[in-house]
Amino acid sequence: MYGIFVQCFVELKEYFGGHGVPVDDFKAMLMIVLFLAAAVFIIVSEHDLSKKALFGIWPVVMVVAFLFPVTKMIFVKVPGFDEGREYYRLLWLIPQYIVLAYAACLILNKIKRDAVKRATFVIMLLVIVFTGKYVYTEGVYMKKAENLYHIPQDVIDICELVAPEDEEERITVAFPEELTWFVRQYDSNILMPYGADFIEEDYLDPVYYAYKNVDEINGVGVLNSDQLIEATRFAECVYVVVPEDTKTRKVSKDLGTLGLKLVDKVGRFYVYKDPVVIKKIQEEEANG
Numbered sequence: 001m002y003g004i005f006v007q008c009f010v011e012l013k014e015y016f017g018g019h020g021v022p023v024d025d026f027k028a029m030l031m032i033v034l035f036l037a038a039a040v041f042i043i044v045s046e047h048d049l050s051k052k053a054l055f056g057i058w059p060v061v062m063v064v065a066f067l068f069p070v071t072k073m074i075f076v077k078v079p080g081f082d083e084g085r086e087y088y089r090l091l092w093l094i095p096q097y098i099v100l101a102y103a104a105c106l107i108l109n110k111i112k113r114d115a116v117k118r119a120t121f122v123i124m125l126l127v128i129v130f131t132g133k134y135v136y137t138e139g140v141y142m143k144k145a146e147n148l149y150h151i152p153q154d155v156i157d158i159c160e161l162v163a164p165e166d167e168e169e170r171i172t173v174a175f176p177e178e179l180t181w182f183v184r185q186y187d188s189n190i191l192m193p194y195g196a197d198f199i200e201e202d203y204l205d206p207v208y209y210a211y212k213n214v215d216e217i218n219g220v221g222v223l224n225s226d227q228l229i230e231a232t233r234f235a236e237c238v239y240v241v242v243p244e245d246t247k248t249r250k251v252s253k254d255l256g257t258l259g260l261k262l263v264d265k266v267g268r269f270y271v272y273k274d275p276v277v278i279k280k281i282q283e284e285e286a287n288g
Contacts, residue, residue: 004069008087012066015091027130034127035096036063038103045106055095055102062094086197151182154267159187161264161271162239174228174237176211179269193235206231214249225253229260233277239263240272 016035018028042056065071075087104124111117146153158179164171172191175183181196194205210228214221223242232240240260242251256262260272 001069011088155182157266171238173239174232221249223251229258
């Protein structure tokens, strides 16, 4: 029970921005305290029952329920929830920033003296500045948009190339890590053997492992083609996307030598189609 509680608390801390770095962990703990204090303040101060329930009672109940080990034990037993890997998504039901903002407005409304109200407002702004992150840093959190979708153009072009027709079933495509974040933002009919949650939590997936764990040879990361294709065929990936060779990263052998067919080169990526997987899928459909 205690181990489950610790795991839930770590996930809660990560949701509030703590990822193991001392400064980030401190800010995350501060945000958790501020959030819970704001919710309790709303419960005590708000007279409108609906607002009290939505912005005060509900957030506190959700946090307590999330940390309660039995909740996760029940969650992992529900079919379709991937053995609890999506448990953290329960936190998406908490209106975190609305609670903080509403509590701040309640505090300011209760202060009668104008000078004190202004000083309190400045303090609130300073709390926001020191507990937040500057998201407009070029190349870190933000980068110049390449299109109206605000995702890499290579992703759009590849999705358009491999996307199934309207009457066709959804297909599975293996993408390298740098593209994984954006694919399903553009086309939900394209499935992937691993997603962003695997990358963030470093879950073990054969395809992700093959892409990530390259062999270092003379300072060059070499992607093991045999290992990758073995994993993608097990995951029934119709298409496999690999980056072009650079000075720091290469593919051990041309995927064409392993039976795949090159469809096209899109930007910095090669797109291959796997006849072996297609035949396997067709045989499974024929056999029912």
